[in-house]
Amino acid sequence: MNIAVVNWRDPWHPAAGGAETYAWEMARRFAASGHRVCFVTARGPGQPAKDKRDGVRIARMGGPFTVYPLVLGWLLLRRSLFDVVLDCQNGIPFFTPWVLPRRVRIFCVVHHVHDRQFEVHLPRWLAAVGRFLEGPVSRWTYRGQVSVAVSPSTVNAMRERLGWRGPIHIVPNGVSINGSRNIGRSGVPRLVCVGRLVAHKRVDLLLDAVGELRKRWPGLTVDVIGRGPEEDRLRARLPEGVTMHGYLSEDDKERLIASAWLQVSTSQGEGWGLCVLEAAALGVPTVAFDVDGLRDAVRHGRTGWLLPEGTDLAKGIAAALEELEEAAPADPYGDRSRQWAARFCWDRSAERMARLMRGHAVEPVWEES
Structure with a gap:
């Protein structure tokens, strides 16, 4: 098949996150299977307009907002070339059905519903535009198309908050770990927070909890891994014991x-929470709020702890640390976390997506364990 994967950014964009990982893991596996794949995306500072990696052609154009009309124009000129398009929604989709012929199979890929996050990042008037495009305009545009979500939370949000009526299939994230890590946890409590440093991740909540936690565990440390527009502001208010690492290689x-x-994840909501799965694969459980996506990625009481929104985060983390101390040297949460992560594989997810693209039926996914 000739496949276009249309995504807001690519994994090498300075603002890339989990959505970019998902789109790229799909694209490069399609190419490895013999399909002709083009990854169409925005162009970050210093990035070439054309590129090729892992057998995938990359076409870059425009910035955060101009990428949308430019991609539509690019596809319009090539409307006869593609059999399948993955139209990845990052707040709003690309509305590719507007420019492509009916024979092209278009799949709207939704990580999470952004309606409540637009006002966190945008002026009120622009947030209203975003909600209108994500809701009524998207619902009308993709009414005849098959959609893909990454978790049950996203399916529910699409149905209940966006009024989505068409078929939605779940194609979950996978997990990529470079190697087996048998380092074992540190001698004193150590917390890690991984993700884009943006407002809706609410890293401030973790920083606010550190002082109280260090009263009980004076040696407690926190490693914050990631970059984003909130980085400078967060660095300016770091409490003792917290290190901000910015970008790190996968090994580090x-x-x-x-x-x-x-x-620890303090996010307001996710489609899934890829960092939860990556930590679980390394035997590290997660404390998170009981919000969209994270309630799917964390098995409460088995691979981590889910806290009701508004809960005192320091108390929630302290309870988890005490439970881990009492269980030592056994590590039931670590063992169960590895078992949970082993259920998710990029190869299986890409094959599931490929079956959908060929028009084949797929089995239901996501039975509770």
């Missing part, structure tokens, strides 16, 4: 995560 990131007692 895995080494830090593997030595942690807990990963």
